[in-house]
Amino acid sequence: MTLATTQDMLKKAQLERFSVVGFAAYNLETVQTLVATAERLRAPLMIQTTPGTIDHAGIEYLSAIVNIAARKATIPVALHLDHGESMERVRACLAHGYTSIMIDGSHLPYEENVGLVKEVVAMAHREDVGVEAELGRIGGVEDELSVDEREARYTDPDMAQDFVARTGIDSLAIAIGTAHGMYKGEPQLDLDLLSTISQRVSIPLVLHGASGLPDALIRETIRRGIAKMNIATELKIPFAEGLRAYLHDHPDESDPRKYFRQAQQAYGAVVEEKIRLAGAQGRY
Numbered sequence: 632m633t634l635a636t637t638q639d640m641l642k643k644a645q646l647e648r649f650s651v652v653g654f655a656a657y658n659l660e661t662v663q664t665l666v667a668t669a670e671r672l673r674a675p676l677m678i679q680t681t682p683g684t685i686d687h688a689g690i691e692y693l694s695a696i697v698n699i700a701a702r703k704a705t706i707p708v709a710l711h712l713d714h715g716e717s718m719e720r721v722r723a724c725l726a727h728g729y730t731s732i733m734i735d736g737s738h739l740p741y742e743e744n745v746g747l748v749k750e751v752v753a754m755a756h757r758e759d760v761g762v763e764a765e766l767g768r769i770g771g772v773e774d775e776l777s778v779d780e781r782e783a784r785y786t787d788p789d790m791a792q793d794f795v796a797r798t799g800i801d802s803l804a805i806a807i808g809t810a811h812g813m814y815k816g817e818p819q820l821d822l823d824l825l826s827t828i829s830q831r832v833s834i835p836l837v838l839h840g841a842s843g844l845p846d847a848l849i850r851e852t853i854r855r856g857i858a859k860m861n862i863a864t865e866l867k868i869p870f871a872e873g874l875r876a877y878l879h880d881h882p883d884e885s886d887p888r889k890y891f892r893q894a895q896q897a898y899g900a901v902v903e904e905k906i907r908l909a910g911a912q913g914r915y
């Protein structure tokens with residue numbers, strides 16, 4: 632198939648109460664593992680690249696690799712820009728065939744965020760590409776925030792309703808207490824806030840920072856309206872561990888066709904686990 636757009640994929644997830652999983656990919660080996668695993672499980676797949684990954688690998692390489700992967704697949708595969716930071720970035724991704732865009736203006740004052748997102752929506756919708764935007768701020772592990780500061784970053788339901796209506800976005804990333812990276816303590820999510828936003832906003836909701844959340848908590852967020860979740864950190868760790876273990880056991884091995892294999896297996900095992908946890912298997 633050709634690369635899939637994500638509007639229908641996410642609406643189906645919202646309707647059938649499962650979650651699409653957006654997986655971070657970095658190179659040929661991670662893309663191959665993602666597609667093979669999603670294909671075997673009959674799950675929809677969003678392959679996500681951040682601006683950092685695009686700058687590392689090159690947009691032409693990423694686009695070409697994922698396009699070929701999608702063409703060979705019989706499940707829908709989308710190529711998504713994660714945390715797009717500028718109009719230039721969005722323009723480049725659309726020009727290279729990305730089928731899904733996140734624009735992150737969550738650091739901007741509200742009206743500026745609305746303005747930026749509206750502009751991106753107008754540009755992306757001309758190509759029938761859906762847009763995800765973020766409201767509230769999802770923290771990172773390096774942020775040393777006090778609870779009060781964290782509270783201030785949670786998504787406001789009134790604002791969410793206004794934001795969706797004025798921007799015309801297709802999905803909304805919300806801040807309900809998740810953070811990027813792994814959690815040090817027990818993560819505290821505001822599930823009532825999620826339910827409230829879900830009642831006020833009709834488009835699919837997105838959970839960032841899902842790495843390291845307990846399974847039961849993830850299932851509860853899906854029950855309350857999360858239709859897409861992002862997994863990045865939890866994939867990097869098994870890939871690196873698989874690679875490290877292999878090279879430790881085979882200190883003389885220098886063939887990348889061999890030493891990536893264990894890393895791919897470890898990465899693939901987590902991909903499968905997350906697809907099943909999201910209830911995304913057997914949907915296509």
Ligand SMILES: [Zn+2]
Binds near residue numbers: 769839840861
């Ligand atoms: Zn994120």
